[in-house]
Amino acid sequence: MAQKQQNLSKNQKIVLDIIEKSVQPMKAYSILFNVQKKGLKAPPQVYRALDKLVEIGKIHKIESRNAFIACRNSACTIANATAFSICESCEDVKEISSSKLSKYLSNFQDKEGMKYNKYNLEFFGICKKCK
Amino acid sequence: MAQKQQNLSKNQKIVLDIIEKSVQPMKAYSILFNVQKKGLKAPPQVYRALDKLVEIGKIHKIESRNAFIACRNSACTIANATAFSICESCEDVKEISSSKLSKYLSNFQDKEGMKYNKYNLEFFGICKKCK
DNA sequence: GTAACTATGTAATAATATAACAATAAAATT
DNA sequence: AATTTTATTGTTATATTATTACATAGTTAC
Ligand SMILES: [Zn+2]
Ligand SMILES: [Zn+2]
Ligand SMILES: [Zn+2]
Ligand SMILES: [Zn+2]
Numbered sequence: 001m002a003q004k005q006q007n008l009s010k011n012q013k014i015v016l017d018i019i020e021k022s023v024q025p026m027k028a029y030s031i032l033f034n035v036q037k038k039g040l041k042a043p044p045q046v047y048r049a050l051d052k053l054v055e056i057g058k059i060h061k062i063e064s065r066n067a068f069i070a071c072r073n074s075a076c077t078i079a080n081a082t083a084f085s086i087c088e089s090c091e092d093v094k095e096i097s098s099s100k101l102s103k104y105l106s107n108f109q110d111k112e113g114m115k116y117n118k119y120n121l122e123f124f125g126i127c128k129k130c131k
Numbered sequence: 132m133a134q135k136q137q138n139l140s141k142n143q144k145i146v147l148d149i150i151e152k153s154v155q156p157m158k159a160y161s162i163l164f165n166v167q168k169k170g171l172k173a174p175p176q177v178y179r180a181l182d183k184l185v186e187i188g189k190i191h192k193i194e195s196r197n198a199f200i201a202c203r204n205s206a207c208t209i210a211n212a213t214a215f216s217i218c219e220s221c222e223d224v225k226e227i228s229s230s231k232l233s234k235y236l237s238n239f240q241d242k243e244g245m246k247y248n249k250y251n252l253e254f255f256g257i258c259k260k261c262k
Numbered sequence: 263g264t265a266a267c268t269a270t271g272t273a274a275t276a277a278t279a280t281a282a283c284a285a286t287a288a289a290a291t292t
Numbered sequence: 293a294a295t296t297t298t299a300t301t302g303t304t305a306t307a308t309t310a311t312t313a314c315a316t317a318g319t320t321a322c
Contacts (some may be wrong), residue, residue: 005252009269028309042272046321047310063194064251066278080255085241096241108254110216110227116254120195123239123247124211140300159278173303178279197278197309 006059014038015049016070019059025067025093055079062086062093064122073097080118081106087127096123139189145169146180147201150190156198156224164201186210193217193224195253204228211249218258227254 008016012020018034019026026034032046040046050068053059057079059068064086073095083096083105085110139147150157157165157193163177181199184190188210190199195217202210204226214227214236234249236250 011270040271043310044272044312045270048269063253085245085247095243098239098241101239105252105254108228108229108232110225110254112259114216114256114259116216116256118255119252120255121236121250121252122194123236123241124249124251125245125247128243128245142301171302174279175281175303176301179300 009049011040011050012049012052014040015046016053016058019068020055020070022070024091025062025065025069027065027067031068040110060084060095062122063120065091065093067093069093069095071095082119083121083123085123085125085127087130088124089126089130092127092129096121140174140180140183142171143180143183145171146177147184147189150184150199151201153201155222156193156196156200158196158198162199191215191226193253194251196222196224198224199228200224202226213250214252214254216254216258218255218261220257220261221254221260225259229253 014035015031018031027042028050031050032040032043043084050059050061054061054068057071059070060079060082061068062084069084070082076087080101083101085094085096086092101121105121106117109115125127145166146162149162159174159177159181162181163171163174166177168220181190181192185192185199188202190201191210191213192199193215200215214229214232216225216227217223232252237248238246238247256262
């Protein structure tokens with residue numbers, strides 16, 4: 001269910017911690033600024049941690065925003081199948097966990113019959129608050 | 132069917148032209164380099180054209196690659212609903228035109244009943260050639 | 263203990279994108 | 293036609309995002 005936390009390195013834990021505390025996606029340099037008091041001074045330290053955390057599915061990258069958000073989707077065992085809704089007004093981002101959607105996309109075949117088990121989907125709109 | 136071309140400005144035409152000649156997505160600075168002989172010397176000139184071309188749907192941005200590709204999807208009247216397949220080995224990118232898929236996604240409702248008519252979907256995998 | 267691997271620290275730089283402002287050109291209004 | 297407005301262009305500088313390269317330290321496997 002929940003992924004194991006023990007095997008995270010010191011820097012990975014620090015970076016994950018700050019991202020998990022944020023409701024909204026964080027940008028790499030904002031993370032860097034926030035972890036400088038903890039000793040991470042330079043971009044590579046943050047980017048390395050981010051890379052690993054994305055790889056193991058603890059966080060996801062919102063590609064259209066160059067930002068990172070913690071995975072709070074318990075069904076999201078696969079780091080490879082991600083879907084988000086993004087409010088274009090307040091930039092609120094939510095991870096969509098719909099087994100129906102993920103099944104549909106995982107089973108999708110293109111015209112050449114090719115299947116993909118990795119995808120990223122970003123929905124855009126105006127959220128309820130902003131309407 | 133095909134969008135009108137007349138109302139494009141000089142720089143927009145130049146940038147679109149170079150992107151349409153490329154089979155694969157082009158990066159902004161690669162475009163810039165290629166259009167310098169035509170008088171576009173600085174990033175803003177390229178980025179402005181790119182912004183407009185994306186807005187009117189003549190090109191799409193591949194967000195995970197920071198690259199731009201010409202729309203060759205005749206069904207893609209909406210610049211707002213885009214889907215691509217990306218080979219993680221050779222970086223070959225194809226626009227997916229599946230009315231079934233676009234219907235499914237345009238009709239998708241999240242848990243709060245919210246609908247989105249704008250989305251971007253990127254599928255990843257290894258293409259036939261690379262297998 | 264040594265080799266191999268993993269993680270860290272650090273400086274420099276590359277790659278991507280925008281802000282700000284001046285100058286032109288085209289379109290709409292009078 | 294002259295005026296106002298709007299869209300486009302040119303230019304410099306700068307902001308933001310991300311990686312390369314290399315040195316050091318810690319951990320694991322043998
Ligand atoms: Zn997730
Ligand atoms: Zn909102
Ligand atoms: Zn298209
Ligand atoms: Zn390939």
